[in-house]
Amino acid sequence: MSSVSLIPIEKLFPSSANVRLYVSPEAVSKLAEDIAMRGLLHPLIVRPEGSGYGVVCGRMRLEAIRLLKKEKPEVFEKLFPQGIPCVVKELSDTEALELSLSENLRQNTLTPEERGRGLARLYEMGASEDEIAARLQVELEEIKRFVRLYARLREIAPVVAESKPGRPRETKPKKRVSRTGMVKVVRAIEDLAARGVLREPEETVRKIADLAAERGLSTSELDILARRLREKPELVQTPEKLVEEISREEMVERVVLLKRHVVEYVEAWASERGLTFSEALNEIIGEFISLKRAAA
Numbered sequence: 001m002s003s004v005s006l007i008p009i010e011k012l013f014p015s016s017a018n019v020r021l022y023v024s025p026e027a028v029s030k031l032a033e034d035i036a037m038r039g040l041l042h043p044l045i046v047r048p049e050g051s052g053y054g055v056v057c058g059r060m061r062l063e064a065i066r067l068l069k070k071e072k073p074e075v076f077e078k079l080f081p082q083g084i085p086c087v088v089k090e091l092s093d094t095e096a097l098e099l100s101l102s103e104n105l106r107q108n109t110l111t112p113e114e115r116g117r118g119l120a121r122l123y124e125m126g127a128s129e130d131e132i133a134a135r136l137q138v139e140l141e142e143i144k145r146f147v148r149l150y151a152r153l154r155e156i157a158p159v160v161a162e163s164k165p166g167r168p169r170e171t172k173p174k175k176r177v178s179r180t181g182m183v184k185v186v187r188a189i190e191d192l193a194a195r196g197v198l199r200e201p202e203e204t205v206r207k208i209a210d211l212a213a214e215r216g217l218s219t220s221e222l223d224i225l226a227r228r229l230r231e232k233p234e235l236v237q238t239p240e241k242l243v244e245e246i247s248r249e250e251m252v253e254r255v256v257l258l259k260r261h262v263v264e265y266v267e268a269w270a271s272e273r274g275l276t277f278s279e280a281l282n283e284i285i286g287e288f289i290s291l292k293r294a295a296a
Contacts, residue, residue, distance in 0.1 A: 017056055053088065054096075102136055119147050149187060176213055186205055215246075
């Protein structure tokens with residue numbers, strides 16, 4: 001059994017081999033609350049890097065502990081008076097990357113892009129597809145699919161931005177498109193290419209990314225675009241028309257809090273009708289407004 005060391009939080013940072021690119025603030029907040037109540041159930045796995053220690057496994061836990069220190073310092077001091085429990089390992093870049101990928105794939109906590117990026121980095125380090133599949137217990141076709149997706153996203157990197165609610169602000173010098181939304185679009189296009197509907201997925205991805213950035217499509221609008229491509233594959237032949245139609249619907253994103261029973265109702269409505277959550281919510285509210293106007 002590996003021994004646990006207590007390391008000051010100031011000496012901990014995400015390892016260069018950690019595969020996680022994005023950390024959800026909501027997930028971090030929930031985990032911080034859990035740690036505050038139950039303590040840290042599993043130590044971080046780290047390796048010496050520079051003047052400190054790079055976190056190979058436990059990036060989310062690290063961010064949650066940092067949040068705990070900031071918002072509940074008295075709880076932090078009670079739980080971690082001498083440092084953060086860590087298992088220190090001497091790992092090469094390849095070993096650290098494999099370990100980070102293995103843990104997160106097992107927990108199914110990575111985005112498709114993070115999976116593709118991690119697998120692509122293993123390729124670059126000299127591992128073959130068969131070796132990666134054997135070491136990580138991942139199907140060969142799944143490896144190829146996620147690596148292709150990551151390659152597509154790299155091609156459109158100049159117009160891809162971090163995902164935020166609402167349309168990108170027009171005051172920015174460069175128009176960019178939601179990363180999360182484009183991941184869904186790329187996956188839909190890859191599926192169409194696999195079915196033989198599309199011969200040049202690279203060109204289609206670039207075209208839709210440029211058009212979506214020019215029109216300022218939001219994450220939810222790109223989600224709708226991806227679903228429409230799956231439902232009507234022929235739309236992939238006229239991406240200009242598809243983007244224009246969605247843009248004309250003039251959707252506006254707002255971050256709102258909904259009660260659990262409301263969310264469950266909307267989700268059921270969406271599932272029955274084959275709609276996205278946003279489309280279902282718009283239908284329900286639209287019907288309510290129509291009834292109110294008729295009664296006025």
